[in-house]
Amino acid sequence: MTTAEEYVDFAERQARGSSPAYERLAREVAGDDELLALLDRVPPPKRQPNLLFGVVRLLDGPVGDYKAFRTFVIDRWAAVEPELRRRATQTNEIGRSALLLPVLAALPQPLALLEVGASAGLNLYPDRYSYDYNGTRVGTSGPVLPCSLRGRTPPAALPEVVWRAGIDLNPLDITDPDDRAWLEALIWPEHDDRRERLRAAAEIAAADPPHLVRGDLVEELPALAASAPPGATLVVFHTSVLYQVPPDVRAAFVALVGSLPGHWLAAEGPEIVGLDEHPADGLHKNVLCLDGKPLAWTHAHGRSAHFF
CATH class of the missing domain: 3.40.50 (Rossmann fold)
Known part of the structure; x- marks a missing residue:
């Protein structure tokens, strides 16, 4: 599964009906070649939507508006990338x-x-x-x-x-x-x-x-x-x-x-x-x-x- 396909799958099968914000973000990321290229720099397990969105929120980034989210990830990639690499989706639900x-x-x-x-x-x-x-x-x-x-x-x-x-x-x-x-x-x-x-x-x-x-x-x-x-x-x-x-x-x-x-x-x-x-x-x-x-x-x- 490509990174784009992973984000579409997340939007369709996990976020749909549960998180409108994450569904929108995932669909937009799936069609954003520049963001996908950044994500493809990290190992596959570190590209997953839950991890990216969680890291952005940890760094006090926006997740309600895609344009603002995209700008934050690109401008702050030097901070986002190391967090992706060291963190894991340890959702203690x-x-x-x-x-x-x-x-x-x-x-x-x-x-x-x-x-x-x-x-x-x-x-x-x-x-x-x-x-x-x-x-x-x-x-x-x-x-x-x-x-x-x-x-x-x-x-x-x-x-x-x-x-x-x-x-x-x-x-x-x-x-x-x-x-x-x-x-x-x-x-x-x-x-x-x-x-x-x-x-x-x-x-x-x-x-x-x-x-x-x-x-x-x-x-x-x-x-x-x-x-x-x-x-x-x-x-x-x-x-x-x-x-x-x-x-x-x-x-x-x-x-x-x-x-x-x-x-x-x-x-x-x-x-x-x-x-x-x-x-x-x-x-x-x-x-x-x-x-x-x-x-x-x-x-x-x-x-x-x-x-x-």
């Missing part, structure tokens, strides 16, 4: 906890949670948030995460989590102002509800910081998984992570995680999990899988989970 909760609550309790691609580890606290599934409330504290749930009854109670840890190439410290600013910059401009939830989740994590290990997901996983407490059900999970992992490393991870005790819970794009189909509405959706078995179509930010 806690709304995804609403997708995982029905499965987590149904597993043998208590749980030991190990998140791969953990960012700042905010999805390691599913037991500290509240949920609204079609008007049914689960939980009584923390930010409320709304989710349209089909094909599955909302869980009767929150899971019991006795251990939580994560792995990331560049784990973020939720108490660090720069890391916190990057997480906020990754939230799409119209999504004030997500921004408020991030801030509430940040307070929870700052009061009880997760154990985050810096390193490669394949190299670090065995030792960290082995440190989970005996008697707890180990759940290795990740959401919208593997698309950023090279295919050979991804294959090694899948083989490794399948050999571990406990369960493997993932929400990734259908092409990542080997599902040769897409939702009927044409929008981008992830597939929620347990131990490699597809369970549901899920919204990337956690707004819906439609079980098969």
Whole structure:
């Protein structure tokens, strides 16, 4: 896929109906030869729309008007390019906890949670948030995460989590102002509800910081998984992570995680999990899988989970 095609795909399948500002920007970038030439100077993973738009927002650039956005990127390319190269789309969207909760609550309790691609580890606290599934409330504290749930009854109670840890190439410290600013910059401009939830989740994590290990997901996983407490059900999970992992490393991870005790819970794009189909509405959706078995179509930010 060319850079232009990637931006068209983002506009059509991800931003459409969710972020008018990003949809407009992505369509304009796709037809802008000068901007595309600049983007093609950086490695392919660093050209993605979410990353570019997040970097511009981090640098206090405009995203509401394309002319102003274009001028900012070109004039400030000396600042934009190094940020693209050093940053990654570490969107720590806690709304995804609403997708995982029905499965987590149904597993043998208590749980030991190990998140791969953990960012700042905010999805390691599913037991500290509240949920609204079609008007049914689960939980009584923390930010409320709304989710349209089909094909599955909302869980009767929150899971019991006795251990939580994560792995990331560049784990973020939720108490660090720069890391916190990057997480906020990754939230799409119209999504004030997500921004408020991030801030509430940040307070929870700052009061009880997760154990985050810096390193490669394949190299670090065995030792960290082995440190989970005996008697707890180990759940290795990740959401919208593997698309950023090279295919050979991804294959090694899948083989490794399948050999571990406990369960493997993932929400990734259908092409990542080997599902040769897409939702009927044409929008981008992830597939929620347990131990490699597809369970549901899920919204990337956690707004819906439609079980098969």
